Amino acid sequence: MDSEFSEIHNFLQISENLATAGRPTEDQLAMLQEAGYQFVINLALPNQSSALPNEAEIVAELGMEYLNIPVVFNNPLPNELDQMMDALDAHAGQKCFVHCIANYRVSSFVFLYRVLRLGVPRTEAETQLYQVWQPDEVWANFIRTELEKRTNA
Secondary structure (H helix, E strand, C coil): CHHHHCCCCCCEEEECCEEEECCCCHHHHHHHHHCCEEEEEECCCCCCCCCCCCHHHHHHHCCCEEEECCCCCCCCCHHHHHHHHHHHHHCCCCEEEEECCCCHHHHHHHHHHHHHCCCCCHHHHHHHHHHHCCCCHHHHHHHHHHHHHHHCC
8 A cells, every 4th residue: 555655755654544744735635535544634834835725625525634733844842742642642543644745844743752652662763753854953852852851851
């Protein structure tokens, strides 16, 4: 099944019910829906030049649930991470697709979700994070701060 999604920028199947990627096209959203995905979270800003216009409407027409948590790329906030983690927890057992523009914001947030909420060993979660990118200084600091704050490390 992964091969049909290889066209989606930086697509990564995290688990049976969780996938991440950069921005999908309208046709790719339809493919995800056909594959059983029920919930789409978008961490990109809706007014970014590379954002998919009317994404919320497109997802709704496909019968999937949609949530936009706009994360400013150079200023991720802890409450935005909480919103995404709470949304994924609330949809546990459903197939969830989380994206932004390049899968950088998402891969960082999903790394933290897997470590903090799912108990995935950090080294295992890092392997998937690094398949997408090496977080820059802003994101590396955010990840380190959130891990320290939330794990009392």
